[in-house]
Amino acid sequence: MTPGRRHRTTADLAPLARAALGAHRGLTAVTRLRGGSKKGAYRLRTDDGTTAIAYVWAPDEDYWEQPDADPRDPFSHASGLDLFTASHDRLAAAGVRTARLLHVDREAGAAVVEDLPGGSLEEALRRDPDAARPALGELAEALASLRACRSDRFGKVAVADGGASSYGGSCARLVTGRALSDIAETAVREPRIAAHRARLEESVRALAAEVRPRAAHSLVHGELGPDHVLLDAGGHPALIDIEGLMYFDAEWEHVFLSFRFGPHYDGLRAPGLDPDRLRLYRLAMHLNLVAGPLRLLDGDFPHPELMRGIAEHNLARALALAGP
Incomplete structure (x- = not known):
C-alpha cells in the first residue's frame, strides 16, 4: 500500500x-x-x-x-x-x-x-454446478425483471429517473465513441494495439453502422459477473456492486454476462436481443477490458497479475474479432 x-x-x-x-x-x-x-x-x-x-x-x-x-x-x-x-x-x-x-x-x-453468508455464485458454480442451478435460474428471473424496467432515457438511474438527459445521443453511439477512445488510449501503452489501430477502428465503425435506432432502454447492472452475485442463507441470489446500475441496451449486459459466466451463460440467455448490437458491444467490451486494466496498472492496485491477465485475454479476443 x-x-x-x-x-x-x-x-x-x-x-x-x-x-x-x-x-x-x-x-x-x-x-x-x-x-x-x-x-x-x-x-x-x-x-x-x-x-x-x-x-x-x-x-x-x-x-x-x-x-x-x-x-x-x-x-x-x-x-x-x-x-x-x-x-x-x-x-x-x-x-x-x-x-x-x-x-x-x-x-x-x-x-x-x-452480510450475505452463502458465498458468491461464482464459488457455487465452481464447486457444484448442478447444485447452483436453482440460483442461476433465479438470477435469470431477476434479469428478466430488470429488462421489464423500461425508460425512454438512458444513463445512470439517478439521472434518468430524475428526468435529466445523458451524454452520447444513443447507447450505440456512446459505446462506439468509447471504443475508439479506448483504442487511442491503449495504443500508447500496448504495441500490439498500436500496430493494428487502423484495423480496429475500421471494425468498430463498420459494426456501428449496422445498428438501427432504438426508442427504449432496459435496466442493467452494468458489470454483472458471478462474483457480483452473492447467495443469502437460503441460497437465493442477491446483486452487489450496484453503483453502475443504469438504463441501457440489454445487449450490453448480456455481452458481459457471456464473458463472465462462460459455459453457464446458457441459463441466462434472453430472447429478442439484437445481433448487430451484440457484435458491436462484444468488440467494444473487449477493448474496454484491455484499456481499463492497463489504466489501473498505472497505479498501485494490489493484484496486478489479475489485471494483466484480464488485459491479455481481451487483447487477443479484440484482435481476433477485428479480423485479419
Whole structure:
C-alpha cells in the first residue's frame, strides 16, 4: 500500500457499527474484503457474533484515482454513496434482491449492509454446478425483471429517473465513441494495439453502422459477473456492486454476462436481443477490458497479475474479432 492509502481499522469503523447494529454491540474485528477497486468493503464482527458489511467511499479506497465524475456520462466512474443508494432503491422497487441496507452515513460517505453468508455464485458454480442451478435460474428471473424496467432515457438511474438527459445521443453511439477512445488510449501503452489501430477502428465503425435506432432502454447492472452475485442463507441470489446500475441496451449486459459466466451463460440467455448490437458491444467490451486494466496498472492496485491477465485475454479476443 503506497503512502496516503489507508485501510480502516476497528477504531475507525466502531461509530458506524454502533449506528448500524446498535450501541449494545461492541465491534471486535474488521476485515477488509479482497477485490474492491473503487471502494473499501469491510466485514464487521461484533462481540455477540453479528456480522455486517461496511462500504466506504473515499479517495484512499479508490485505486482508479479518477477525477470527479459527471453522472450524465453513463460510463463515468461508478463510485459513490449517492449512486449506491439510488441503485439500491431502484432495485428494491423492481423487486430484485440486493444486500439489505442497514444504515447510511452521508457525512462519512459510508453505508452498512447485511452480510450475505452463502458465498458468491461464482464459488457455487465452481464447486457444484448442478447444485447452483436453482440460483442461476433465479438470477435469470431477476434479469428478466430488470429488462421489464423500461425508460425512454438512458444513463445512470439517478439521472434518468430524475428526468435529466445523458451524454452520447444513443447507447450505440456512446459505446462506439468509447471504443475508439479506448483504442487511442491503449495504443500508447500496448504495441500490439498500436500496430493494428487502423484495423480496429475500421471494425468498430463498420459494426456501428449496422445498428438501427432504438426508442427504449432496459435496466442493467452494468458489470454483472458471478462474483457480483452473492447467495443469502437460503441460497437465493442477491446483486452487489450496484453503483453502475443504469438504463441501457440489454445487449450490453448480456455481452458481459457471456464473458463472465462462460459455459453457464446458457441459463441466462434472453430472447429478442439484437445481433448487430451484440457484435458491436462484444468488440467494444473487449477493448474496454484491455484499456481499463492497463489504466489501473498505472497505479498501485494490489493484484496486478489479475489485471494483466484480464488485459491479455481481451487483447487477443479484440484482435481476433477485428479480423485479419
